[in-house]
Amino acid sequence: MSQSPTTFYSASAGSGKTYTLAQDYLTLLFKNSYSNGYRKILAVTFTNKAVGEMKERILEYLYKFTFEELEDSVTGIAAHIQQESGLNSEEFRKKAQAIFNQLLHDYSAFDIVTIDSFNHRILRTFAKDIDLPDNFEVELDSKRLISKAIHNLIARAGKDKKLTQLLVDFSLSKIEEGKSWDIEYDLQDIAKLILNENHYPYLKQLKDKEVEDFLRFRESLYKKINTTQKQLTETAKALVELSQNSNIDPTDFKGGSRSIFNTVIKVAGEDFSVGLETASVRDLIAGDLYPKGKSQDIKDRIDQMAGEIQSFAVQYKENMGAVLFYKNIASSLTPLSLLNELLHEIDQIKINEQIVPIYEFNALLAEQIKDEPAPFIYERLGERYRHYFIDEFQDTSRMQWENLSPLIENELQQQRENQERGSLMLVGDAKQSIYRFRGGDADQFLKLLATPDLFMLPKKEETLAFNWRSYDHIIDFNNQFFDSYGDHLSSDVYKTLYKKYLKQETRSKEGGFIQIDFIEKDFEAPYEEDDYASVYPYHVHQQVLKAQASGFSLGEICVLVRANKDGHEIAKYLVSQDMRVVSGDSLLVHASHKVQLLVSLIKMIQAPEQQQPRLEFLMAYTKVFQLEDIHSFVTAHLHESLQTLGGKLMGWEEEDLGSAFAKAALFQATEHVAESLGLFKEQDTRLQSFMEFLFEYSTGYEVSLSGFIEHWELKMDKLSVPAAADADAVQIMTIHKSKGLEFPVVIVPHCDKKLDEARNPTGWVEVNEVEYEGFDQVYISLKKENEHYPELAPEVYAQHLAKAEMDQINTLYVAFTRAREQLYISAIETNSKTACYASLLMDFVQNKGIELTAENGFKTVEIGDLARKSEVTKPEQSEMLEEYKVHLDKERLTISTRRGLLWASGASEAIQKGNVLHEYLSLIQFSTDYEEVSHKIDRDFSLSKKEQSEMKEMISSVIYHPDLTAYYKDGVKVLNEQPILLPSGSKLIPDRVVIVGDYAVVIDYKTGAVLNKHKSQVNEYADLLESMDIKVAEKVLVYTDTLEIVKWNG
Structure with missing residues (x-):
């Protein structure tokens, strides 16, 4: 790795960015004197997928480095690390083994994380300082939060007089524009500003404003508009009168019957529709007032008033530019005032639900740490990182960088006793910046690239020149096309980007x-249906x-x-x-006809007297069972009772649909209906996802039919299943x-x-607060007329155009590459x-x-070359879903009854206690799941308060045990109680298997005394996994009564 404390990697598409990150990360580990050097490294990226890929790549390399004979795939990176670290082959292998083993046992300190999770960690440490509840939860579903706030806001209509007037005014303005009076969609649209941190500083200032402030500002704008237009009208009337007194007819001016003087006449008649860029306005300003063929007498008369005409035209253009500006501002004031009220509603929801929306993380941290010294932040964190890696830096927002930079600067400027200095590695590509709407700031990356140093320390810039992904014709085409495309960009900075950082070299992959x-x-596609x-x-x-x-x-x-x-x-x-197609739509859970059938069933049970839910249920039924005579089926069943429907469609003799949902919990009743209809006979990932969704709702919310329907409709558009890799x-x-x-x-x-296309673009313009009723920033729609506005609006519009062009070219670059x-x-x-x-x-x-x-x-x-050059590879086979198991009420009742016997006297006590503990431990994927499982235990009324407390304490002691925390850390793949099928048809079920890369750790929970047969049982699990080409690195027995941990290899 470079000796410079800071290295910037410019990594175009396909340039081996992940490989480079892993290489530099591993080089730091091997150069460290100890095997736990990872504890001093923080690597941040933006998605959990990227985190998983990075961790997996590093662990895979470490594991392969431990081989006596290195595989060809790692010889290059191994040679680089050995050269940088000065280790010979045997020292290198032993160091790899030591790091690998240490990392497995200390996985929680393997800090390759998303920036949000790192921010969350810091935020937790400052919770008391910023008056957050100790047990606050992170709200990931911003849509839910905003929808609830809008609902609460509208519910105040009729009670809050000023708010009611605002809502009415907003509806009327929409009607005048020819739009629907329903304001909910518009509120959802304006609320998107909350989610983009680029708007945060402006919205923060608005929070101090009251409804009256917005109303007063709007009134002052309309006064300015009226005053300005009145002045223009008076000036125009004087010119019309002057022309009449001079015996000049409008047709004497240039244009004849379409006289340019008609502009003056229109304004005199209070018609201000003449565009500011029309030929007539240009000619009036230029003094080009009459055709050459006019008589000299008329020319002389027009020349006598030419100065006044030109002055009026200049005045018209300037003043109407201001009028358009005022109208633009005024049109946004009502939505903004409602947005301000919406922010107050959100604040109240946050207090009531003890939540912090994830979109507030950066802003909360910025406010808290801006004046704090870096050592204090480290002290709060309990960590001190020496080396930093930031991936996808072009998508890093300005606020995210400002939050991280104090920690980084503090470390880079310190020199340790061993002369070792901290380091920073930034990786990015401004050409792939396509998330500006989420706050990503490519300009920040470009500015840092352009500066010779960072934190007053020298920096090194490296360009990853080779494209390892594409064939040479693809690379050459992209090089040439985007080089020519860059010439059309209006920003010199962005032009330079596509000139300096575009060209990639090929790697002997001929073809493409x-x-x-x-x-x-006029081409018409031969569609059968139009x-x-x-x-x-x-x-x-x-x-x-x-x-x-x-x-x-x-x-x-x-x-x-x-x-x-x-x-x-x-x-x-x-x-x-x-x-066959796999798309976002096809993977959405609600696209399943089976899911539609169950949702419409719940709606029908909730409102049995309504026809629409019943019709939806019957239509979904015809699709699930592929009935041909749909009309006859729907007609026959549309008016039947719930009892009759249950008998005919479910095959129930004594039950009816209504009583099924009245007697059982929502999840159990829905599961019972689905089983009766035979919906579980075939594997269906979307149906299973829906049942999981229903179960999570049933265990995490106050359950009701209407509540579930509302919850479903809020979440359904984003609920999907991942596509199978094969x-x-x-x-x-x-x-x-x-x-x-x-x-x-x-x-x-x-x-x-x-090139400059953008959907309803908007922006903020800085103004003089004295002239604008205490507002120093105004919110406007961005459009071409902005070029004629006063203040800084033309500059804001020009910046928007440049960035919109950049967005378009970057989007195409990402697609083509x-x-x-x-x-x-x-x-x-x-x-x-x-x-x-x-x-x-x-x-x-x-x-x-x-x-x-x-x-x-x-x-x-x-x-x-059209012919395929690459080898045909067989895709990996995905694991098949197990058949969905429905547990009958009797089985549930038996389990519940047994729980009532827990902690009682008798020989079965340990067994029963272990069974319940196993059941709850099986719900723990990661340690972060503890809080949710704890809530479930609190709602398990078959246990006494004391038993609930003991159960939670036992689980906590296991998952937070120092020797076990690595196995419950986010980022590992976990298989809890997953059966292993034997050739004989029987199954073995280990309690927990943790898989990282190509190796596994087998964990089994036991109660009672330590017995040799326990080891034999775990060894049998491990042998089975090894036979499936899954290397078992470690085996663990956890004795939950005594918290004795037994670990072994071999």
Whole structure:
């Protein structure tokens, strides 16, 4: 690793970023004199997936370093580490073994974490300082919180007079704009500002404002508008009168019947609709007032008033620019005042529920630690890190960096007795910054790159030049296309980025294929049904067929889209053509007909007198069981009683649906119905996910039918199951979700976006608070007319345009660089001179002199070799889900009755106590689950208060035991009570197996005395895992009565 305390890695797509991170991390470990050097390293990234990949990669390398003979895959990195550390081969191997073993036993100190989890750790230490409850919970579901706050806000209507007036005004303004009067959607939209920390400093200032402040400000703006327009009207009237007195007809001016003087006449009549960039306004300002053919007499008369006309035109442009500015501000004041009220509602919910929303982490920390010395923060944390790694730095927000930098600066500027200095490694690529809407700040990364030092210390910059992912034709195309694209950016900084940090070298992977299709405007796709909004679904299908014909399977193809609706339409068409598809929609739990059946059933039970839920239930039933005569079925059952429905559809003789839900808990009743309908006969991941969701609701909330329906409708849009890695199906996902992934074949349709396109952009403009009723920042919509506004609005708009262009090019860069071997691009042909994806692609093709082939409504360019060059690999097989087990009420009753005997006298005491303990320990994946399990024990009314307390204490003693904490740390893969199938058909079930990379730790819980047969049992589990090619690194017996821990290898 570089001797410079700070190293910046500029890591373009496919450049081996994870490898470089792992190499530098491991180099630090091996250079450390001790085997626990990881305790002095903090590595942060942005997703749990990235954390898992990084940890797995480091542990995999360490494990392979322990081999007597190194595998080819690690010889390069091993040689680098040996050279940097000065260790010979045997010393290196022994050091690897020591680090590996130490890390396994001290896994909780392996601090590769998400930035949110690190912030959470700091926040916990400052909880009392910022008046947070000791047991506060992190609210991950921002949508739930905001929806509840909006509901509470609207509920105040009619009680709070000023708020009621605000809501009415907002509804009326929407009606005047031709929109729906329903304001909930608009409140949801404005509430998105809360989630983006870029808006935090502005919203913080607004919190001090009252409703009256907003109303007073709006009134003052309307006064300014009226005063300004009145002055313009009076000036225009004077000019019209002057022209009449001078016997000048409007048609004497340039334009004739469309006289430029009509602008003056319109303003005199209080018509201010003339645009500020119209030809008439330009001519009036320029003094170009009459055609050359006019008589000299008329010219002279017009010239006599030319100065006043020009003065008016300049005044009109400036003053109407101000008027438009005031109107823009005024239109946002009502939503902002409601947002301010919404913030107060959220604060109240936070207090009532003792929660901290995750989106507040950065802001809370910034407020707390900004004036604290770094050593104090370290003292609170109980840690002192020497070395820092920050991954995906281009997505780091300004506030996140400001929170981390004091810790880093403090360490880098200290020199230890052994002359060792701390270090910082930043890895990023501003070209892949596509999360600005979440607060990501690529400009911050670019500014740090441009400075010669950091914290007054020298820094080193390295560019990872090689692309290890893609074939050379793909790399060359991306190099050339984005180099030409960069010329169209308005920002010199962003131009430099795409010139200096774009070009990548190839790594002898010859081949690759690119196809660009320009679809003719009048091309009509041969759809059987006229329900597709564009030609892209048809065209994507043709591209998939072509990729298949060249040797790729469906599972190796990914379609990348900008919007979910585009992906949905493409998925729908591919399915209609008998192609298997995996998309966000297909993985959503609520897309399952079985789930729809159960949800509509719960709605029907909750409101049996309503027809709509019953109709939804019957329709879902016809889809689940594929009934053909839908009309007859629905008609026959629509008006039947719940008892009759239960008998006919469920096969119940004595039960009816209503009583089933009245007698049993919601989860058990739903499970009973699903079992009666035979829904569990086939494995169904979405149905199992729904049942888990229902169970979690039943154990974590105050249960009611209406409460569950509300909870479901709030969560359903995000509840999904992960796609199987071996699914032979076309993947469809958004470009944003594809970041960090790669695919053999990538298809990118809908390349029609404008370079500066953004959805309803907005921004904040700094103003003089004296002139703007105490407001020093105003919120406006960003649009072209901003260029004529006063204050700093034109500058804000220009910055927005530059960043919007950057967003567009970065999004396309991420999409194109996901491809390993084939890349298909398509756009609607355009002759527009407006800079957009399609026009830039066409310019690129024409400038390179590449020939276009026109056929069947398409103009096509092909670059490279269509034939597959890579080896065909067999995908890994996913584990099959076990059959869903339904526990009958009698079984539950038996377990509950046994619990009542716990801690009683008798020979079965230890067995019964162990059974219950095992049951609750099986619910613990990670130590962070303890709080939830503790709540479940508190609600287990078959146990006395004393028994509940003892049970919680026993579980806590196990999972927080110093010798066991590593096995309950977030980030490891855990299998609790998972059966291992033997050739004979019987099963063995270890209590807990922890898997990290290619090795496992087997853990079994025991009560009573230490017996040799316990070891034999665990050895048998381990032998079975070894036979499945899972290396067992350690075996552990935990005696829960005495907390004796027995560990062994071999």
